Amino acid sequence: xxxxxxxxxxxxxxxxxxxxxxxxxxxxxxxxxxxxxxxxxxxxxxxxxxxxxxxxxxxxxxxxxxxxxxxxxxxxxxxxxxxxxxxxxxxxxxxxxxxxxxxxxxxxxxxxxxxxxxxxxxxxxxxxxxxxxxxxxxxxxxxxxxxxxxxxxxxxxxxxxxxxxxxxxxxxxxxxxxxxxxxxxxxxxxxxxxxxxxxxxxxxxxxxxxxxxxxxxxxxxxxxxxxx
Numbered sequence: 001x002x003x004x005x006x007x008x009x010x011x012x013x014x015x016x017x018x019x020x021x022x023x024x025x026x027x028x029x030x031x032x033x034x035x036x037x038x039x040x041x042x043x044x045x046x047x048x049x050x051x052x053x054x055x056x057x058x059x060x061x062x063x064x065x066x067x068x069x070x071x072x073x074x075x076x077x078x079x080x081x082x083x084x085x086x087x088x089x090x091x092x093x094x095x096x097x098x099x100x101x102x103x104x105x106x107x108x109x110x111x112x113x114x115x116x117x118x119x120x121x122x123x124x125x126x127x128x129x130x131x132x133x134x135x136x137x138x139x140x141x142x143x144x145x146x147x148x149x150x151x152x153x154x155x156x157x158x159x160x161x162x163x164x165x166x167x168x169x170x171x172x173x174x175x176x177x178x179x180x181x182x183x184x185x186x187x188x189x190x191x192x193x194x195x196x197x198x199x200x201x202x203x204x205x206x207x208x209x210x211x212x213x214x215x216x217x218x219x220x221x222x223x224x225x226x227x228x
Contacts, residue, residue, distance in 0.1 A: 080112075080212055084219070087111050091223045100227070101133040104220055108196065112216075116171065118164035118195035119220070121179070124227045131227075133192075145190035148178040151213040153204040161195045172201040175210075177217040179224060191228065194220050 018024055087107050094100050105117045122142060124134045141160045156162055156171045165171060179192035194217060198204060 083111050084212065084215055088219055091219060094223075097128065097226055098131065100223060101131060104223060108194075108216070112196075114196045115199060116165045116167065116195075116197040118161060118197070119192065119224075120161070120164055121192040121224055121227060123191050128227045133224075137193075141193065142190070145176075145178045145193040146180075148176065148190070149187060151178075151210040151217060152176040153208050153210060153213070154206050155201060156197070161193055162197065164195060165197055170199045171197040172199050173204040174198070175204045175213055177213055177220070179217060179221040181221065181225060192221070192224060 090107055091104070094103050101119055101121070105119055108114055108117045119133050120135065120137050120141075121133045122137055124131070128134060138160060153175045154173065156174055159174070159176065161176055162168045162171050162174065174195060174197040177194040177196070178190040179194060180186055180188050180190045182188055196204065196213075
């Protein structure tokens with residue numbers, strides 16, 4: 001029995017043969033001119049070289065779009081960095097510590113176009129215990145804040161921190177930024193939590209980068225540590 005009948009040649013076999021036999025088309029150059037494809041753009045028959053040119057144009061167009069996206073993201077990052085620097089400078093000018101928390105909330109809303117911002121601190125010095133940011137926070141909220149090694153971003157699923165905001169019912173997505181001593185990513189217990197909230201369910205999502213949020217958290221942590 002002919003084994004070829006039991007094991008017919010497949011398209012993969014042909015593709016592997018051509019990939020491993022590059023001189024095949026040197027011996028059969030006429031095939032390059034004879035092969036015809038249907039163009040996906042005009043539904044007409046085109047030659048191999050023209051089809052290759054179309055594929056290259058499509059690849060170049062895709063690469064151009066990616067480059068434009070990279071340039072756009074780069075420009076946005078530069079603008080965001082400038083905003084953070086301006087805000088950091090503003091924080092340094094605040095000398096009234098009683099007004100500091102409200103200034104932080106207002107600046108974040110204004111500088112970064114965040115609809116609602118909330119802030120809670122625990123363990124503050126006695127003279128600042130009457131501030132709104134020092135209101136009682138549950139043990140669960142404190143444990144949750146300390147468990148975060150990076151900002152949490154996602155949909156509002158009933159976090160206690162949402163109740164700290166002016167209009168909790170409108171919150172669809174939010175970012176929760178732990179406040180603690182040291183650099184971002186530290187595992188020391190948190191002494192506060194910053195809440196950024198939006199009615200847009202896509203404003204804060206699990207797939208977004210959190211580097212800039214972490215920088216914001218570092219600045220707020222450093223500024224509010226003066227209240228302890």
